Amino acid sequence: QVQLVESGGKLVQSGDSLRLSCVADGFTLDSWNIGWFRQAPGKEREGVSCISSHDGGTYYADSVKGRFTISRDNAKNTVYLQMDHLKPEDTAVYYCAADVREYTTVYVNLGHCRSRDFHSWGQGTQVTVSS
Numbered sequence: 001q002v003q004l005v006e007s008g009g010k011l012v013q014s015g016d017s018l019r020l021s022c023v024a025d026g027f028t029l030d031s032w033n034i035g036w037f038r039q040a041p042g043k044e045r046e047g048v049s050c051i052s053s054h055d056g057g058t059y060y061a062d063s064v065k066g067r068f069t070i071s072r073d074n075a076k077n078t079v080y081l082q083m084d085h086l087k088p089e090d091t092a093v094y095y096c097a098a099d100v101r102e103y104t105t106v107y108v109n110l111g112h113c114r115s116r117d118f119h120s121w122g123q124g125t126q127v128t129v130s131s
Helices: 102-109
Strands: 003-007 011-013 018-025 033-039 046-051 058-060 068-073 078-083 092-099 125-130
Touching: 003 092, 018 033, 018 092, 018 125, 033 068, 033 078, 033 102, 046 068, 046 078, 058 068
Parallel strands: 011 125
Antiparallel strands: 003 018, 018 078, 033 046, 033 092, 046 058, 068 078, 092 125
């Protein structure tokens, strides 16, 4: 059974940094496409950053480019989202998602990070940035 567990979310101040972790259980993360998504109250879920299987390609939303970095630690079967220079508009529940299909690999490598392409989801972790 595929399970994803996010952690690291908390209340921080504008300009602070935070690192979110996504630990995989039941599968090897390196072989899967991984995405970080977020959803703020009253807004649709949006793709923040995606990385294709075997680190073939990465995607960042324009709103986080230059501030957020996605990475993997294969030894720990964990994917991270390093978030620097946080802004109040980054406040949201952050979700980690995974998908093993080649279809998703192709789309991530083409520069897409869409929630509908990801099949397995974590429970989310709250990030709140105060001004």
